[in-house]
Amino acid sequence: MSNEKKQPILLDRRSFLGNTGKIVLSGTAIALMSGMSSAGAMSTDSSDSQEQDVRILNTAIGAEHEAVAAYQLGAESGLLSKGVLNVALQFQGHHKEHIELLASTVGKLGGTAIDAKSYYDFPVHKLKREKDVLTFAAGLERGAISAYAGAIPLFDNSDLAKAAASILADEAMHWAILRQALGLDPVPGAFFS
Amino acid sequence: MCALATVTNADSDMDVREGKRIYTQCTGCHSPDYNRTGPKHCGILGRAAGGVKNFEYTKAMSNSGIIWTSATLNQFLLSPFNTVPGTSMGFSGIASERERQQLIAYLSQLDERNALCN
Numbered sequence: 001m002s003n004e005k006k007q008p009i010l011l012d013r014r015s016f017l018g019n020t021g022k023i024v025l026s027g028t029a030i031a032l033m034s035g036m037s038s039a040g041a042m043s044t045d046s047s048d049s050q051e052q053d054v055r056i057l058n059t060a061i062g063a064e065h066e067a068v069a070a071y072q073l074g075a076e077s078g079l080l081s082k083g084v085l086n087v088a089l090q091f092q093g094h095h096k097e098h099i100e101l102l103a104s105t106v107g108k109l110g111g112t113a114i115d116a117k118s119y120y121d122f123p124v125h126k127l128k129r130e131k132d133v134l135t136f137a138a139g140l141e142r143g144a145i146s147a148y149a150g151a152i153p154l155f156d157n158s159d160l161a162k163a164a165a166s167i168l169a170d171e172a173m174h175w176a177i178l179r180q181a182l183g184l185d186p187v188p189g190a191f192f193s
Numbered sequence: 194m195c196a197l198a199t200v201t202n203a204d205s206d207m208d209v210r211e212g213k214r215i216y217t218q219c220t221g222c223h224s225p226d227y228n229r230t231g232p233k234h235c236g237i238l239g240r241a242a243g244g245v246k247n248f249e250y251t252k253a254m255s256n257s258g259i260i261w262t263s264a265t266l267n268q269f270l271l272s273p274f275n276t277v278p279g280t281s282m283g284f285s286g287i288a289s290e291r292e293r294q295q296l297i298a299y300l301s302q303l304d305e306r307n308a309l310c311n
Contacts (some may be wrong), residue, residue, distance in 0.1 A: 052274075055251070056283040061224055063230040121227045121247065143220030 054111030061102045065116035067095040070140060070182070073122055074133040084181055086145060091174055131182060138178040145171050145192060212299025212303070215292055222282075225309045231282065235303045235310035237261050255263025266297050274280065 069091035075085055101114035127133050145168055176186040232245040239262070243255035257277045257285040259265050269276045270293045272286040287293045303310055 008279065019255045055279070055281045057282050059222070059230060064263065066230055121229070121233075123227055139220070143222075146218045 012120050019146055051111075052107050054106055054109050057102055057106050057109070057110070058114045061099055061106070061113050062117075064095050064099045064102065065114075066120060067140060068092055068099070069094070069116065069120045070122060070137065073120075073124070074116050074129075074137060075132055077127060079127065080129045082129060084134070087177060087181070088133075089172075094170070134178050134182050138175055140181065141175040141178060208295045208298035210304055211296070212295040215287075215296045216299050225303050225307075234300055235307070236267075236303050236305070237303060238263075251279055251281050253277050254281075263297050263301065266300065267293050270296065286301075 071088050074080060074088050075092070082087060099113075106113040123136070127136060171190070179188070180186040197305050219231075222229055225234050228245060229268045232248040232250070239246060239260065240241050242257045242259035242261060243250040254277055259269070259277070267290075270287050273280050273284055274286075288295065305311065
């Protein structure tokens with residue numbers, strides 16, 4: 001069961017950018033995040049590609065830390081009603097789980113996972129009501145969905161595409177819930193663009 | 194000439210609009226007006242790579258010597274890893290010249306005249 005639980009977070013969502021970009025993780029990183037032993041997985045990749053993997057994964061970890069901080073900002077804002085606060089903390093928990101797995105993968109690659117920043121440059125001055133916080137969070141989730149939607153067709157590795165699609169679905173649910181809370185149509189169309 | 198100018202402006206506006214749509218795919222890491230996992234983009238045209246205050250860049254980016262122009266953005270967006278080996282931007286590039294130009298059109302108007310950047 002624990003493996004099943006971890007499957008959807010094989011890769012961080014924010015490392016996939018652009019509608020024509022390809023994921024550049026090496027076979028080692030993909031194998032490690034798919035559950036292969038590090039000894040077996042690391043036997044074929046050069047140290048250069050592993051260093052590149054660590055950089056990319058650390059960028060993903062940085063984005064996850066940012067998401068955790070954003071939800072923390074919302075939680076501590078005093079602007080969220082109890083029901084919304086509970087949902088925000090649940091989503092924050094997901095991001096923390098992502099960090100744990102990604103950091104573990106970086107460690108197996110011989111790298112050091114980055115820590116959260118001491119300060120995030122959020123547009124705090126724009127957050128005056130619960131609606132503002134929800135809009136901010138929805139924007140973050142939408143960006144993630146767009147990144148995955150553009151990247152999935154370009155994966156060479158079908159397992160990676162499958163995992164990314166699973167994450168996209170999860171993020172789409174986050175986005176839909178946030179839109180619902182904002183009083184917007186949670187599913188605004190048959191297609192996402 | 195007036196008709197030609199009107200058509201050109203319309204094309205430019207359309208590029209910016211399309212570029213804004215393409216930019217949503219960057220918003221997992223970037224925002225125009227504040228630093229996130231990636232640096233903010235307001236004022237990018239004419240700025241030195243690695244030049245946003247209070248953002249921690251890789252040495253590769255800081256030492257790249259790049260000044261962001263339409264030409265250098267076009268090159269970088271085509272292939273970030275080849276243009277700046279060692280960048281932490283996990284993105285291998287936009288293959289479509291048209292889409293790169295539209296995205297650059299959007300990025301280029303993120304200047305002091307843009308309400309997002311004030």
